[in-house]
Amino acid sequence: MLKKMLELSQGLTDLGIMSCFVGPFTQEFIAEMGSTLRDAMKENNESSSRVVKVFSVVVELSQNILHYSRELMGGGGEETPLRMGMLAVGKKGDQYFVLSGNLIASEQREELVTYIDRLNGMDKQELRKLYSQKRREGPGPDSKGAGLGFIEMSRKASGPIECSWHEVDGAHCFFSLKIQV
Numbered sequence: 001m002l003k004k005m006l007e008l009s010q011g012l013t014d015l016g017i018m019s020c021f022v023g024p025f026t027q028e029f030i031a032e033m034g035s036t037l038r039d040a041m042k043e044n045n046e047s048s049s050r051v052v053k054v055f056s057v058v059v060e061l062s063q064n065i066l067h068y069s070r071e072l073m074g075g076g077g078e079e080t081p082l083r084m085g086m087l088a089v090g091k092k093g094d095q096y097f098v099l100s101g102n103l104i105a106s107e108q109r110e111e112l113v114t115y116i117d118r119l120n121g122m123d124k125q126e127l128r129k130l131y132s133q134k135r136r137e138g139p140g141p142d143s144k145g146a147g148l149g150f151i152e153m154s155r156k157a158s159g160p161i162e163c164s165w166h167e168v169d170g171a172h173c174f175f176s177l178k179i180q181v
Contacts, residue, residue, distance in 0.1 A: 016090040016097075024073045024082035030062040037089060053156040053181045054089065054096050060149040061100040061177065062087055069102035070172055095158065101176040109165050109173050119150055120160040127155050153179050 012020055019037060021029075034055050041051045065085030073082035085102030104112070122130065131151045139147055154161060162178040 012088075016092040017088050018090055020086070020088040022084075022086040024084055025062055025066045025069070025087075026082065027066065030059060030066065033062070033087075034059055050096070050181065054098065056156055057098045057153050057179050057181055058087065058089060060153050061098055061179070064149060065100060065102045068104065070105055071103040096181045098179050098181065099176065101174055103168060103172045104165075104175045106167065106171055106173050109175065112175065113163060113165075115150060116161050116163050119154040122154070124155065127151055131155065156181060 018040065019033070021033065037058060038051055038055055041054065046054075065087065066083055069083035069085045071084040073084055083102070085100060088099040090097050090099070119127065119130075131148060134147050134151060137147075150161070157179050159180045163176065165173040165175045167173050
């Protein structure tokens with residue numbers, strides 16, 4: 001097992017991964033992870049606008065895991081179960097990227113993919129208008145936020161949001177996202 005740790009570390013480094021976490025997400029963990037990432041980017045003399053963009057995407061993706069992941073630590077018998085997922089931040093060349101993955105209900109996949117495709121087809125001005133419209137409308141019935149996360153990430157991204165999924169069982173799929181900043 002210890003040799004596998006070295007292989008994993010080298011593999012992540014080869015992919016440009018600077019930070020990677022797999023496990024339960026909490027609000028406290030998100031704040032600490034974001035703070036550490038901010039400090040590391042400032043240490044590398046990144047512009048404050050780039051730091052804010054990457055930080056914002058990390059927080060949005062972490063919040064998605066925190067609120068929507070279907071994988072619960074220990075089976076989820078608690079009042080507020082810990083939700084599981086993974087998040088990685090990396091850099092290739094001068095481009096940062098943020099990756100996330102978590103279980104979702106299979107029936108949500110098509111709606112998410114359609115929404116992401118819609119956002120990917122919009123320019124910055126259209127995204128700004130949609131953002132304002134959604135703020136006025138407020139959250140949907142199944143939303144734990146204002147429904148602005150994907151729009152905000154699209155606005156900060158330097159390219160289209162990439163997504164993929166892999167069926168896990170009849171009811172769930174593992175949904176992965178990549179956002180370049």
